[in-house]
Amino acid sequence: MPEPQIEETSAALLEVxxxxxxxxxxxxxxxxxxxxxFSVGKGEVLGVVGESGSGKSMAMYSMMGxxxxxxxxxxxSARFRGQELIGMPPKRLNRLRGNDIAMIFQDPMTAxxxxxxxxWQIVEQIRTHTDLSREDAWARxxxxxxxxxxxxxxxxxxxxxxxxSGGMRQRVMIAMSLACNPALLIADEPTTALDVxxxxxxxxxxxxxxxxxxSSVILITHDMxxxxxxxxxxxxxxxxxxxxxxxRSEVVRRPRHPYTWGLLGAIPxxxxxxxxxxxxxxxxxxxxxxxxxCAFAPRCPFVMDKCRTILPPxxxxxxxxxxxxxxxxxxxxxxxxxxxxxx
Amino acid sequence: xxLFIGKRLGSAILVMFAISVMVFLIFFATPGVDPAARxxxxxxxxxxxxxxxKTFGFDQPLPVRYGLMMDHLFIKQDLTSYVNVGEKVVPxxxxxxxxxxxxxxxxxxIWIVLGLGGGLLATRFRGTFVDPLxxxxxxxxxxxxxxxxGEVVNLITxxxxxxxxxxxxxxxxxxxxxxxxQWAAHLVFPWLTLALLYGGIYARVLRAExxxxxxxxxxxxxxxxxxxxxxxxxxxxxxxxxxxxxxLFGLDFGSLVGGSALLTEVVxxxxxxxxxxxxxLQNLDLPVIMACVLYSAFFVVAANAVVDLLYAVIDPRVxxx
Numbered sequence: 001m002p003e004p005q006i007e008e009t010s011a012a013l014l015e016v017x018x019x020x021x022x023x024x025x026x027x028x029x030x031x032x033x034x035x036x037x038f039s040v041g042k043g044e045v046l047g048v049v050g051e052s053g054s055g056k057s058m059a060m061y062s063m064m065g066x067x068x069x070x071x072x073x074x075x076x077s078a079r080f081r082g083q084e085l086i087g088m089p090p091k092r093l094n095r096l097r098g099n100d101i102a103m104i105f106q107d108p109m110t111a112x113x114x115x116x117x118x119x120w121q122i123v124e125q126i127r128t129h130t131d132l133s134r135e136d137a138w139a140r141x142x143x144x145x146x147x148x149x150x151x152x153x154x155x156x157x158x159x160x161x162x163x164x165s166g167g168m169r170q171r172v173m174i175a176m177s178l179a180c181n182p183a184l185l186i187a188d189e190p191t192t193a194l195d196v197x198x199x200x201x202x203x204x205x206x207x208x209x210x211x212x213x214x215s216s217v218i219l220i221t222h223d224m225x226x227x228x229x230x231x232x233x234x235x236x237x238x239x240x241x242x243x244x245x246x247x248r249s250e251v252v253r254r255p256r257h258p259y260t261w262g263l264l265g266a267i268p269x270x271x272x273x274x275x276x277x278x279x280x281x282x283x284x285x286x287x288x289x290x291x292x293x294c295a296f297a298p299r300c301p302f303v304m305d306k307c308r309t310i311l312p313p314x315x316x317x318x319x320x321x322x323x324x325x326x327x328x329x330x331x332x333x334x335x336x337x338x339x340x341x342x343x
Numbered sequence: 344x345x346l347f348i349g350k351r352l353g354s355a356i357l358v359m360f361a362i363s364v365m366v367f368l369i370f371f372a373t374p375g376v377d378p379a380a381r382x383x384x385x386x387x388x389x390x391x392x393x394x395x396x397k398t399f400g401f402d403q404p405l406p407v408r409y410g411l412m413m414d415h416l417f418i419k420q421d422l423t424s425y426v427n428v429g430e431k432v433v434p435x436x437x438x439x440x441x442x443x444x445x446x447x448x449x450x451x452x453i454w455i456v457l458g459l460g461g462g463l464l465a466t467r468f469r470g471t472f473v474d475p476l477x478x479x480x481x482x483x484x485x486x487x488x489x490x491x492x493g494e495v496v497n498l499i500t501x502x503x504x505x506x507x508x509x510x511x512x513x514x515x516x517x518x519x520x521x522x523x524x525q526w527a528a529h530l531v532f533p534w535l536t537l538a539l540l541y542g543g544i545y546a547r548v549l550r551a552e553x554x555x556x557x558x559x560x561x562x563x564x565x566x567x568x569x570x571x572x573x574x575x576x577x578x579x580x581x582x583x584x585x586x587x588x589x590x591l592f593g594l595d596f597g598s599l600v601g602g603s604a605l606l607t608e609v610v611x612x613x614x615x616x617x618x619x620x621x622x623x624l625q626n627l628d629l630p631v632i633m634a635c636v637l638y639s640a641f642f643v644v645a646a647n648a649v650v651d652l653l654y655a656v657i658d659p660r661v662x663x664x
Contacts, residue, residue: 066566070470090572098569105567110560115582115658124578125568160659176568 012039013184013216019076019086021055021062021240023069030287032058034240035076037314040184045210045217047231047248049224049263051284055240056220060186062086064103065093080184099129102177106189108169112161118145118172119157125179144175148205167198171205178209185210186218191226203230224263228252236260239285239295242314246323256317256325256335259296261343294328302329302338347655347662355648362640367409370633371399382629384426391425398423416634426628435619435631436638442517443615445526446533446607447599451592453538458545458588465546466553467576477546484543493536493610500532515612533611537604541595545588552584559583585657593650600646601639 021033033055040046048056061067063078063085078085080101085093097103105111112121122141126132132140138157145153148171161169170190177185187206191199207230210217221227227234227248234251236244236259244257255261265278282299285291294300297307307328314324317331329335371378379395380387387395396402400411415422420433465477500509511528518525556562557580565575605617616635623631655661 064567066563068566094569094571096569097567103564103567105560105564107560111564113561113565113579113583114660124570128569162660173564 011041013042013044013081014040014218015077015079016059016063017077017079019059019062019078020074021058021067022073024071024073025288027288029073031240031290032287033062036237036240036242038235038242038245040216040218042183043210043214043216045207045219045230045232047227047234048218048220048237049222049227049234050237051222053284053287054237056237057188058240059237060103060188060218060220064097064101064186065090095129098125098177098182099180100182101184101186102180102182103186103188104170104173104177104190107193108166108173109193111173112169114161117158117160118164118176122157122172122176122179125176129180140179141175144179145172148172148175148178148209149201150175166194167202170194170198170202174202174205174209178213178215181213182215184216184218186220188220189222190219192221192223199226206230224252224267236263239291240287241295241326242324243296243327244323244325245314246320246325250320250323254318254323254336255339255343256323257296257327258300258302258329258342260325261339262299265343294326301342304328344655344662348652351648351651355644358644359641362644363413363637364409366633366636366640367412370629371408371412372405378629381627382425384627387425395425416637422630422634424628424630426626432630432634436616436634439614439616439619440638441520442613443600443602443604443608443617445517445520445530446537446604446613446615447596449527449530449534450537450541450599451596453534454541454545455592457538457542458549461542461546462549462553462584463576463581465550466557466580467572469554474550478550481543481546484539485547487539488606489536489540490606490610492539493533493607496532496536497610517613517615533607533613536611537599537607545591548591549584549588552587553580556580556584582657586654589653589657590650593646593653594643597643597646598639600642602635 016039017037019033019036020031022029022031024030036055036059038046048059050056058067062072062074065085065088067074074086076086080096083096085096088096112118116124119138119141122144123134123137126137126140127134130137142153142157145157150156150168150171156164161172164172170193174190185206190206191202194202203226206217206219209215219226219231231248234244234246234248235242236251236257238259244251244255244260251260252264255264259280262278262280266280268277280299285295285298291297293306293308293310294312297303300307310328312326312328314326316322316324317327317335319332327335329338370381379392379399379401382399383391383395398411398415400408403411416433420431422432424430424432424435461477461481465474468474497515500512501515505512512532513525513528516529518529520526553576557576559580562575562580565579570579600616602617602620604615605621607613608615608617609621616638619631620635620639622628623635651661
């Protein structure tokens with residue numbers, strides 16, 4: 001397929017600006033994503049982390065046009081190679097989806113159509129976007145299955161999804177998503193439904209294939225451990241907003257937002273096994289309740305009066321100008337000192 | 344798959360055998376009832392009774408009697424009605440079968456088209472006025488009893504408008520398929536009448552299934568793959584949604600061919616199985632009743648076996664069960 005040439009000038013592959021997703025409900029409009037901005041560079045692995053309900057999956061689905069519900073309103077901008085995704089007509093979107101932007105989902109048990117063989121489903125993907133013949137597409141499907149580590153791919157291509165284990169099914173999903181060499185792979189909690197050993201294999205596989213194909217990856221997860229393993233850059237989301245953003249090593253080693261401290265503190269560590277596991281007290285805010293000020297304020301151990309009235313902007317508060325956070329606590333070394341008390 | 348087919352057909356044959364035994368026991372081994380007198384009919388002479396005793400072997404043990412009965416029914420096919428003296432039972436059924444089959448098969452084609460079309464259209468245009476419109480038409484079709492619709496149709500086509508628009512409609516009754524044009528002309532309104540009811544049900548069932556399927560994860564995968572909505576609906580959602588429709592069809596088809604099309608048959612004067620069963624019940628014509636019951640059980644069991652095989656074709660997960 002000839003690649004359009006217009007967009008290669010911009011450095012970022014995907015630029016999201018002030019993305020907002022809201023649902024119309026009986027209680028009025030409910031914001032799931034409240035002004036999210038980020039960008040993904042070529043070949044970059046961006047980790048998006050946050051609790052359930054923080055809007056991370058919603059943001060991705062809204063960009064991909066997967067929120068077909070008439071009660072959903074999506075505003076803002078998401079430009080992929082310069083093309084605006086929000087409001088793109090379905091026909092054009094379908095040329096991008098699965099071809100330039102591929103997705104894998106949380107639950108591989110239900111993400112494949114149960115009544116077709118996995119080979120058939122990969123062939124369908126290939127033939128939707130290319131002119132390959134049935135035989136060539138089948139050969140390519142077998143090749144892909146081999147590449148993601150499915151043993152005996154020739155035979156397994158003729159198997160149905162229910163004949164695979166969870167981890168193997170996620171491998172099939174990955175094979176399918178890579179079928180058209182996508183520039184961007186969005187992985188929505190790809191390891192959440194899998195057991196721990198399988199999780200690691202799947203992450204390694206994504207990492208390996210990412211290096212091989214040079215795709216950019218957006219990895220959505222609620223697991224800080226996953227992020228620290230494969231992401232280049234990290235966005236921490238809370239209540240539909242990014243509250244911290246930066247290079248992986250910066251965010252993991254020198255986190256600046258109290259919420260990130262809580263997330264990192266909740267990872268079990270062998271040297272602290274005698275201590276009770278740290279948790280963040282309280283629950284994420286209900287999206288039906290509109291908060292003035294910082295959404296994390298009710299759960300924050302360092303909350304100040306102004307936190308409840310002022311919405312902190314996402315900006316650099318320390319030495320690294322690419323490390324952003326949305327917190328009103330004093331910046332610089334003072335913040336480091338506060339962090340050392342808890343983490 | 345071949346093993347599955349073999350197993351399924353084997354169990355169907357077993358079920359049919361069990362049904363034949365049960366029907367036989369109900370008719371001939373119910374305590375306190377003299378089956379000979381029942382078969383001979385009301386006010387039969389002692390000679391007739393003696394003849395009945397002999398042909399059905401009532402002086403012999405039960406298994407032998409069962410064997411004799413099946414011999415009369417299936418091998419010699421000379422089971423005789425004593426109510427309508429001399430009338431052989433099996434030929435009556437053989438004669439009525441094509442009538443009922445013509446009626447039900449034709450109607451089934453129409454209601455499947457209506458049901459699938461209605462369900463798919465309603466799902467495709469969900470959120471517009473088309474969806475509720477189809478569903479309302481569906482519920483109206485389900486709510487109208489076949490005999491009433493049939494009478495209204497007859498009133499219009501045979502009487503009110505018979506001199507103008509519907510002058511081509513032949514008088515009530517059945518014409519054999521050897522003359523296809525007459526056959527179809529006789530059956531077109533019975534078909535439509537019967538299909539209306541089932542088409543409404545099928546459209547509603549299919550729509551419910553499709554709407555559920557369209558919110559499945561694999562539909563989201565399909566969208567993320569860049570498939571068109573049409574392809575997602577037809578190739579992905581429809582396939583899984585067909586299973587309940589197929590099982591419904593098996594039950595409906597089996598029982599309709601087995602005599603449940605009675606009301607339609609009576610209204611349109613079609614001498615089918617339903618009509619035959621009805622008449623034999625009126626006369627308490629025991630051999631005919633028994634033969635009708637066995638015949639209808641045969642179709643229900645056969646239809647269910649076919650449904651299970653279709654299930655396995657539609658859904659690979661069933662094949663290994």
